[in-house]
Amino acid sequence: MAKAKKSVYFCQNCGHEESKWLGQCPACKEWNTFVEEKMAPAASRTVKERREVQVVTLSSVETDEDDRMLTGIEELDRVLGGGIVKGSLVLVGGDPGIGKSTLLLQVCQRLSAAGRKLLYISGEESLKQIKLRANRMGEFTENLYLLCETSLDIIRGIIEQQKPDMVVIDSIQTMYNEEVASAPGSVTQVRESTNIFMQLAKGFNISIFIVGHVTKEGTVAGPRVLEHMVDTVLYFEGDRHASYRILRGVKNRFGSTNEIGVFEMRKEGLAEVKNPSEFMLSGKPEHASGSVVACAMEGTRPMLMEIQALVCKSNFGMPRRTAAGLDYNRVNLLMAVLEKRLGLPLSSYDAYVNIAGGIRLNEPAADLGIVMAIASSYKNRPIAEDVIVFGEVGLSGEVRAVTMPEQRVAEAKKLGFKTCVLPEVSVKAVGKVDGVAVIGVKSVGEAISAGL
Numbered sequence: 001m002a003k004a005k006k007s008v009y010f011c012q013n014c015g016h017e018e019s020k021w022l023g024q025c026p027a028c029k030e031w032n033t034f035v036e037e038k039m040a041p042a043a044s045r046t047v048k049e050r051r052e053v054q055v056v057t058l059s060s061v062e063t064d065e066d067d068r069m070l071t072g073i074e075e076l077d078r079v080l081g082g083g084i085v086k087g088s089l090v091l092v093g094g095d096p097g098i099g100k101s102t103l104l105l106q107v108c109q110r111l112s113a114a115g116r117k118l119l120y121i122s123g124e125e126s127l128k129q130i131k132l133r134a135n136r137m138g139e140f141t142e143n144l145y146l147l148c149e150t151s152l153d154i155i156r157g158i159i160e161q162q163k164p165d166m167v168v169i170d171s172i173q174t175m176y177n178e179e180v181a182s183a184p185g186s187v188t189q190v191r192e193s194t195n196i197f198m199q200l201a202k203g204f205n206i207s208i209f210i211v212g213h214v215t216k217e218g219t220v221a222g223p224r225v226l227e228h229m230v231d232t233v234l235y236f237e238g239d240r241h242a243s244y245r246i247l248r249g250v251k252n253r254f255g256s257t258n259e260i261g262v263f264e265m266r267k268e269g270l271a272e273v274k275n276p277s278e279f280m281l282s283g284k285p286e287h288a289s290g291s292v293v294a295c296a297m298e299g300t301r302p303m304l305m306e307i308q309a310l311v312c313k314s315n316f317g318m319p320r321r322t323a324a325g326l327d328y329n330r331v332n333l334l335m336a337v338l339e340k341r342l343g344l345p346l347s348s349y350d351a352y353v354n355i356a357g358g359i360r361l362n363e364p365a366a367d368l369g370i371v372m373a374i375a376s377s378y379k380n381r382p383i384a385e386d387v388i389v390f391g392e393v394g395l396s397g398e399v400r401a402v403t404m405p406e407q408r409v410a411e412a413k414k415l416g417f418k419t420c421v422l423p424e425v426s427v428k429a430v431g432k433v434d435g436v437a438v439i440g441v442k443s444v445g446e447a448i449s450a451g452l
Contacts (some may be wrong), residue, residue, distance in 0.1 A: 006038070007036050007037070007038055008036075008037060009021050009022070009034040009035065009036055009037070010034065010035055010037055010186075010187040010188065011025040011027065011028065011030065011033045011034055011187070012033045012034075012035055012187055013025065013028050013030045013033045014027050014028040014030075015187055015191065015226075016028065018034065021034050021036065022034055035186065035187070037181070037182045037186060037187070037188050038181045038182070067085060067086055068082055068083030068084060068085055068086070069083050069084040069086065069111065069116065069165065069166070069207065070083045070084075071083065071084060071107045071110055071111060072110035072111070072113075072114070073103075073106065073107065073110060073272060074272060075247065075261030075262060075263060075272045075273070076103070076107065076247065076261055078259050078261055078299075078301075079234060079247050079248070079249045079252075079255075079259050079260065079261045080232065080249070080252070080254070080255060081249075081252055081254045081255015081256060081259075082254075082255060084166065084207045085207065085231070085254045086165075086205050086206075086207055087201050087202055087204075087205040087206065087207065088201065088207050088208075088231040088232060088253075088254065089194075089197060089198050089201045089208050089210065089229070089230045089231050089232075090207070090208070090209045090210065090230065090231065090232040090233075090234065091172075091210050091212050091226070091227065091230040091232065091233045091234065092104065092209060092210065092211050092212065092234045092235075092236070093211075093212045093213075093214050093233070093234070093235050093236070094214060094235060094236030094237070095214060095236070096213075098236040098237075098238065098245060099236060099245050099263070099265055099270055100170075100211050100236055101125075101133070101170055101211065102133065102265075102269050102270055103236075103247075103263070103270050104120075104168045104170070104209055104211070105120070105130070105133060105134060105137065105168075105269075106137060106269050106270060107166075107168075107209075108120055108140075108144050108166075108168065109134075109137055109138065109140055109144070111143075111165070111166060112140060112141045112142075112143035112144040113141055115143065116143060116164075116165040116166065117143050117145075117162070117163075117164040117165050118143060118144045118145065118164055118165065118166050118167075118168070119145050119147065119158070119159065119162060119164040119166070119167045119168070120144060120145070120146050120147070120167075120168045120170070121147045121148075121149060121155060121167065121168065121169050121170065122146070122147070122148050122170045123148070123149070123150040123169075123170065123171065123174030123175060124170060124171060124174055125148070125170070126148060127146055127148055130146055136267060136268050136269065137268055137269045138268070145162065145164070150174050150175055150176055150184065151176065151178065152175055152176065152177045152178075152193055152196055153177075153178060155175070156196060156200065159200055159204070159206065160200075160204070163204060163206070164206060165206065165207065166206065166207045166208070166209070167197075167200075167206055167207070167208045167209070168208075168209045168211070169197065169208065169209065169210045169211065170211040171210070171211040171212060171213060172190055172193055172194060172197075172210045172211065172212050172226075173185040173190060173212070173213050175189070175193040176189055176193070177189060177192050177193060177196065179192075180192050190226060191226065191229075194210065194226055194229050194230070195229065197210065198229055198230070210230065212226070227250075227251060230251075231252075231253045231254065232249065232251060232252045232253065232254070233249070233250040233251040233252075234247055234248070234249055234250070235247070235248050235250055237360070238358065239358050242358060243264050243265055243266075244262060244263065244264050244265070244273065244279065244357070245262070245263040245264070245265060245270065246260055246261070246262055246263075246359065247260065247261040247262075247263065248260045248261075256299055256300075258297075258298065258299035258300075259298065259299035259300070259301070260298045260299065260301070262276040262279065264279075276301070276303050277302070277303050277304035277305075277411060277415055278415060279357075280303065280304065280305045280306070280356070280357045280359065281293065281304055281305070281306055281415070283356075284306050284356070286385060287382050287385075288382055289376050289377050289379070289380045289381055289382045289383075290308055290309040290310055290311070290373050290374075290376050290377030291306060291307075291308050291309075291373065291376070291382070291383065292306070292307050292369050292372050292373045292376065292383050292387070292389055292451070293305070293306055293307075293369075293387070293388045293389070293417070294306075294307050294365070294366050294368070294369030294370075294388070294389055294390055295365065295388060295390045295408040295411060295412060296361050296363045296365055296366055296390075297363060297365070297403065297404055297407070297408070300407075302404070302407050302408045302410075302411035303411075304388065304411060304412065304415060305355055305356065305357065305359060305361065306355070306356040306357070307353070307354075307355060307356075307366065307369040307370055307373045308353070308354045308355075308356055308373060309351065309352065309353045309354075309370070309373035309374045309376070309377045310351070310352040310353075310377055311346070311349050311350070311351050311352075311374060311377040311378045312349060312350050313348070313349055313350070314348055314349055314350045319346075319347065319348060319349055319350050319351070320350040320351075320352075321335075321350070321351050321352075322351070322352045322353070323353045323354075324352075324353070324354040324355065324358075325354060325355030325358065325359060325360050325361055326353055326354075326355060326360075326361060326362075326366070326370065327362060330367070330370075331351070331353050331370060333395075334367060334370050334371050334374070334393060335351060335374060337371070337393060337395060337397055337444065338371060338374060338375065338444070340397075341396070341397035341443075341444060341445070342375075342397070342444065342445055342448070344375065344378055346374070346378065349378065351374060353370060353373065353374065363402075364392040364402070365390045365391060365392060365402040365403075365408075366390070367391065367392050367393035368389045368390060368391035368392070368393055368399060368421070368444075368447055369389050369390065371393055371444055371447070371448070372389055372421075372447060372448060372451050372452075375448045375452065376451075376452060379452065381452050383451050383452060384419065384451075386416070386417050386418035386419055387417070387418075387419045387420075387421065387451055388412045388417045388419070388420050388421070389420075389421040389422070389447065389451060390402060390405075390408055390421075390422055391421075391422055391423040391426075391441070391447070392423075393444060397443050397444045397445065398442060398443055398444075399423045399424070399441050399442060399443060399444065399446075399447060400423060400425075401423045401425045401426050402422075402423065402426065405422055405423075405426040405429050405430050406429060406430050406431075408420075408422075409422070409430050409433055409436060409438065410433075412436065413433060413435060413436050417436065418435065418436060418437060419436070419437045419439065420433075420436055420437070420438050420439065421439050421441060421447055421450050421451055422438065422439070422440060422441070423440065423441065423442075424440030424441055424442050425440075426440070427440035
């Protein structure tokens with residue numbers, strides 16, 4: 001008699017496996033995430049299959065520039081580390097309607113015009129729906145092939161037959177393997193489907209882009225092992241109701257994970273934002289207290305953004321603190337520094353701090369901007385329009401050095417800023433800049449005196 005299928009329980013959040021159902025996952029500590037799945041018994045093998053393998057030295061491996069494909073979209077190429085690596089598996093995640101499918105269809109448009117053979121596989125949209133979206137983008141060549149299918153057996157056969165340069169899978173949660181008994185979108189199906197696409201990418205040297213749904217926490221739905229299997233993980237960020245989008249590399253085996261790409265959603269598709277600093281500063285109020293321009297580094301790119309603060313007298317015994325786009329605990333820490341080192345009685349005031357434009361900033365170089373915005377709002381004294389600040393603030397009130405100060409000052413000069421307040425230890429690295437007054441400060445008190 002054939003053995004009955006064994007039941008195991010998988011965590012939908014991280015993919016942890018248990019033999020029985022548990023209320024809380026012991027790996028990721030999430031509650032009510034275990035689902036039951038049937039596992040087919042493995043077929044016994046009497047003779048182990050062996051393949052001929054060859055060991056080579058590192059110096060004998062040759063690489064050339066042809067190993068990457070330029071998409072023609074500079075913002076995407078920067079995030080990927082200089083283009084699409086042949087044979088790579090890339091996972092693209094983001095909220096519904098953020099522009100994942102639109103971006104990948106634009107990549108197909110550019111690469112097909114360059115003579116590349118592309119295959120776009122959709123498990124969610126029909127051919128007519130894809131055509132309607134493509135009509136808004138412009139003309140497409142005959143090098144782009146479309147397929148609406150969810151069966152992995154059929155998809156694998158077509159990829160092996162067509163051998164395209166790049167394949168787009170939209171989305172991985174809709175694909176199913178007939179050998180797996182669970183439903184499409186389950187932990188086992190997503191893991192096994194990704195494994196098959198990884199074998200196709202490496203075996204046939206085909207670049208494969210996979211679109212993944214996200215959970216309410218903003219992470220890719222499915223097991224955590226999914227992000228470990230792929231070569232690159234890209235996340236689309238931004239409010240779907242706003243015009244701009246940010247593409248951030250979370251994992252990249254072929255480049256930096258600090259780079260971002262900035263796009264603007266238009267009727268004809270996603271357009272590149274060549275100068276994000278100017279885009280983020282558009283609409284900045286004039287002569288308003290609590291507003292200051294700070295500079296942050298996203299990879300190798302300096303970005304200027306407006307930090308806003310509103311400090312007002314609290315009507316309750318417990319003052320309220322709100323931070324949008326910044327670390328809440330970091331804002332509380334900096335307010336404690338202001339109260340202890342400068343004597344500002346902020347414990348009886350409400351404080352609201354915001355990054356204009358909805359972008360999120362975690363770099364310590366924004367500390368000085370947060371401090372000056374809070375002090376400006378508390379004293380109701382505006383900071384000059386042509387002043388830019390950056391620097392890390394310590395618990396003693398000292399202003400510490402940050403990385404790449406010369407690139408930050410150069411970006412400020414390009415946008416017309418006349419005064420730059422920065423850590424004194426970074427003044428030597430910046431040197432003399434024509435048209436920009438470089439003011440080095442040692443403490444928070446000096447910075448506020450220079451800016452206000």
